[in-house]
Amino acid sequence: MTKKRAVTFKPYNKTRYAYEKLRVCRHCQQFTVLWEDECSQCGKSTLVPVRQRVTSKVKRTMLNERLIALFIGLVAIYFGQTFLQMILSAAAAILLIALLWFVQRKMLPFEVPLEMETLFEQEQPRIIEDIKRNRKLAVAALKDDELLTYEMLREIATLVQNDKIRLQQVVLLQSFVLRKDMDLAIEPLLIDSFDTDLAAYIGEVAKVQRELIKNSSIRYILAYEAHILEMEHGIEILSSVAAAAIRLKKYVEAYPEFIRRYARNIPKDRFLRLYRMIQQHPDAYWGNLAEEVAIIRREQYEWDSDFQ
Ligand SMILES: [Zn+2]
Structure with a gap:
């Protein structure tokens, strides 16, 4: 790369x-x-x-x-x-x-x-x-400036919406270091079919701007989960999206199985948030997620005072 x-x-x-x-x-x-x-x-x-x-x-x-x-x-x-x-x-x-x-x-x-x-x-x-x-x-x-090209395409995309222009933007975005203070977006760039650059982009945005992970991005990732797992950093992408989804209880309740599958790979602060969410709402529907979280806590955070 x-x-x-x-x-x-x-x-x-x-x-x-x-x-x-x-x-x-x-x-x-x-x-x-x-x-x-x-x-x-x-x-x-x-x-x-x-x-x-x-x-x-x-x-x-x-x-x-x-x-x-x-x-x-x-x-x-x-x-x-x-x-x-x-x-x-x-x-x-x-x-x-x-x-x-x-x-x-x-x-x-x-x-x-x-x-x-x-x-x-x-x-x-x-x-x-x-x-x-x-x-x-x-x-x-593009020959001399990817940034300028991206900025131009972003302006053009306000009037022209098609998958080609979306993907061109995604490919260019993938050549930049993404940061918290950048004006990024996911939803306007989503396409119907699977694309590795788009999946990688969503995974990165999930790390730097969690709040951009919403239903549509989670659904995209879920629809192509098998394809993403074949990618080099596939698990990392899926885990960052799962970690970002823990931001809101409604996403955890909507996708408990997805979060369960990647719960082992999410960072401690995110896992702690998930753990507390389940503790605070024992009557909500968590499927097998509650059980998995209890197992992970026992295995990885048994003596961690944050989890007491
Ligand atoms: Zn003129």
Whole structure:
């Protein structure tokens, strides 16, 4: 195995909606999910978030509507027969514009998402093409920088979800030393089939960020347990996931057999937690786990004061 690199990820900005990551060039209309300052197509610093682009478009349409109202008002004033008619026309025009402005301001938060939807419908083929170009850029970066490639793929993955892009990220993550302070994830990277890199990655995350081990990762590991056991560090992977699952009682209750199988290999502090959990809840359903824990305690921690 190649030596793992110690790296620090660029801060990852999570957005509420994936499309908020998308920016568009005001000059050549190219889309991008990356963070470049200049458009990779035309070289100009004219990239703006799509939402901003759409908002200004909606505002421009609304301004045009107000201008039309103003024009109608002016025409009415112009054709007024008497001074009173002209005053009334002017008052009506002012009232109309004010009302329009008021309604438009209320409508803006609803108009923008609708306009966004239209844009995505119309531009979908082009957005896909441009993201493909982003991806080519990421693959080209791989020659000299795995970290940059990973960061690019992570951004692209917010808009494109498929197993290929998931696995590319996993493979790259496997070339880094994983730490507690890193912004890692498991669930978005899970695929349906078995993959040794993914299994190894889950095993490592289980050691550094236990809280990321949830139902879906435990189920993945369980589904491919036989395959993982054939791997060089297979038992280690399974044991770290079992140790991480002890974090919550609900996982121990949901997977008592799995935890039983690897209970002998988990570190002392984790085993102690499991032991105490079972002691505190003697009536919960533990299957054969309670018995196994009692045996391990007798064999390995008989004289250990922590277990008294
Ligand atoms: Zn451009």
